[in-house]
Amino acid sequence: MYRAIHQKLEALRSHKAFEFFVIFVIIISALEIGAKTYDLPDLALSATQILDAFITLFFVFELAIRFITEPNKKHFFKSGWNVFDTLVVVISLIPINDSEMALLARLVRVFRVLRMVSIIPELRVLINSLIKALPQLGYVVLLLFIIFYIYAAVGSFMFKDINDVLWGNIAISMLTLFRIMTFEDWTDIQYETMEVYPFSWIFYMTFIFFTAFAFLNMVIGIVMNVMEEEHLKAKQEKHGVEPSMTELKQEINELKQMIKQLSEKA
Structure with missing residues (x-):
């Protein structure tokens, strides 16, 4: 059972369509951050909050797939890019509203754009x-x-x-x-x-x-x-x-x- 799930997750991770979708989500995250710098109506603000929650959950899912499919779990955090992605994802879980760390959460969300560097090998x-x-x-x-x-x-x-x-x-x-x-x-x-x-x-x-x-x-x-x-x-x-x-x-x-x-x- 675990081996079958592991193989499916490995196939999903290495699939080109999934890689392109991750890049697409990162781009949407960057656009969403830029949109928040403008004065938006209440409906648009609600939409950005829902979109932000989806992006955060997706990044958690994507990071979990990478960790599960790693052959040697001890070596996962030896990569600086994996440590950076994990920090960005974990701090992104901090709620923006009604939180003393709201400013930190907003700043870390800006660094989501850098996740494109860890996804694209050429970068x-x-x-x-x-x-x-x-x-x-x-x-x-x-x-x-x-x-x-x-x-x-x-x-x-x-x-x-x-x-x-x-x-x-x-x-x-x-x-x-x-x-x-x-x-x-x-x-x-x-x-x-x-x-x-x-x-x-x-x-x-x-x-x-x-x-x-x-x-x-x-x-x-x-x-x-x-x-x-x-x-x-x-x-x-x-x-x-x-x-x-x-x-x-x-x-x-x-x-x-x-x-x-x-x-x-x-």
Whole structure:
């Protein structure tokens, strides 16, 4: 009896129609949250409350199916996505009305939209790639901060008398440099300083080259490299883990040694 129910739930979970319906419910949940930000008539508010209750119960049902069909129940909560989905679903059970935790319940319902990331494998790969790239990006951000700090100090010393609002101290200068890096009316700042220092354009050109071009390409390169590794890992998990090139080389070396030993004995 239990095996038959388990097989049916497993078939339901892996069915494409059920996956699309889960995504559809998540989209409806997002639209329902957006609708509540408007002033709605009483009838529409009642409809959204009924819809919210249905969405919450459906998410509980969907999470229960995933837990029941998990071969190893102990490993279910080792996945960060499963823990996130469980927290969102559990906190969503808090009633919105007449509750001290109503604000928390409303905020958590907003995060239902993120459940689409845990449902769609391609989105999971993107998020996992960004998370795994953070340690490498940390060094790039540190180097970027050093460049910012040096240019902010130089800019504050040189241009403070020209415009104290933009270059008054090193903190304000760093905000101004961020504006320059994002190309937000940066030419107005450049032309203002060029009236006093005609060659100050070198300051801006080199800063933009280091930050907007060089560092941006470094970030993109790191993320793309990690993303390729995550795509390869996802394919291996889907189609079965294949031996790596290192393992193949080791096996080939072992075979060569065995052949060499046999030839020496002969």
